[in-house]
Amino acid sequence: MRVTELRLTDASAHARGIAYGAEMGGEVRRTIELYRQAYEVMGVPAGVVDEVVAGSLEAVRDWAPTQWEELTGLASSAGASMHDLMLLTARTEILAHAPVGVLECSTVVALHDDRRPMTMQTWDWHGELVPTGVMLELHLPGGSDAPARVVRTFSETGMVGKIGVTAPAGGHGGLGVHFNILHHASDRAAIGVPVHVVMRRILDEASSVDDAVALARSATVGASTVLTVVQGASASAPARAASLELAPEGVAVVEAQEGFLAHTNHFLDPQLAAGEATSDTSTTGPRYDHTVAQRAAIGAADDAVSMAAAMCGAAGADAPVCVRVKPAASLSDRWETLLTASLDVVAGAIDWFAGPPSGLDAGTVRRFG
Secondary structure (H helix, E strand, O other): OEEEEEEEOOOOHHHHHHHHHHHHHHHHHHHHHHHHHHHHHOOOOHHHHHHHHHHHHHHHHHHOHHHHHHHHHHHHHHOOOHHHHHHHHOHHHHHOOOOOOOOOOEEEEEOOOOOOOEEEEEEEEOHHHOOEEEEEEEEEOOOOOOOOEEEEEEEEOOOOOOEEEEOOOOOOOOEEEEEEEOOEOOOOOOOOOOHHHHHHHHHHHOOOHHHHHHHHHOOOOOOOEEEEEEEOOOOOOOOEEEEEEEEOOEEEEEEOEOOEEEEOOOOOOHHHHOOEOOOOOOOHHHHHHHHHHOHHHHHHOOOHHHHHHHHHHHHHHHOOOOOOOOOOOOHHHOOEEEEEEEEEOOOOEEEEEOOOHHHOOOOOOEEEO
8 A cells, every 4th residue: 555645734625625635636536436336246136226326425514524525535635536535535434334344453452540541443445445545634723613733644645534642632642543443233224424424524623532422422433443542641631532433323432541542343341242243254343452462562552662562472474463465365255454543642643554553563664744
């Protein structure tokens, strides 16, 4: 995956979208076609795709008008329709209708009394669908309900965001969001706001975990996801981290325990876990157990390089969080770790490497900030 760093300084959401499309229009159109073909290969009926797209367009326009304006600018500049763009933005919701399970991502957070929170996530996905990715920097003017801020987020090309952080404002710590897919029996029960849009609106507007919870609970979603939100310390409150488990059935909040939080691709909240729909072939259990077993080393890490080494542990590149592609497998089974990202919620920066944590070291890590 080739990653482009793109800084969009326009205050207007529509203008930001136009600038995004002007820079990445060809890659946006290419990614749309890759996903369009993938939905067919993965067995999602064309009528279902169109239904989810139409419902998602309406939901985004109503619930996230700022993101809607950004997407309309991107569509016009990239030479794509809003329907086409929603094939990307609502890809989690569309794939919830696929007969094959979708797996991705492991996230860990360590909170400290005397230094910034340490976070890391692996993003496991189909490399064929993501030849390019984008590190987006957005300058938001703020308003009566949200202060001006800089948002930095990794995005699949043509999408509004996935993993991100806000730059600090007013002398307080920033906010970071990690993103892992989940599967619940209530998925497909309704068509709602795409979970990637929920994530992005949290980055754009929330200043605390509580703000993020309120925004998540205000959205009706059609597929499940967990957003792990990390809040830097302020003069009045310590750092905090919580996993917001979103499902059409409801939203649960799983708090860090004794300064540690790990999440993979199954529900941790007991009530939502009763509707767990993750495939029996998922590696979510082994990956979760592995990250928990590395708790002490993760707690001792103080930068992205030591965090990556701690996440892998003694197993190194053979750790279950380092996913290798299976060349002979069909598209639905061709998983690999495409990105490793660590969020600095104090500096508002993303430390990243386009590959598994075993490959992130002092020579390969990049900082987007």
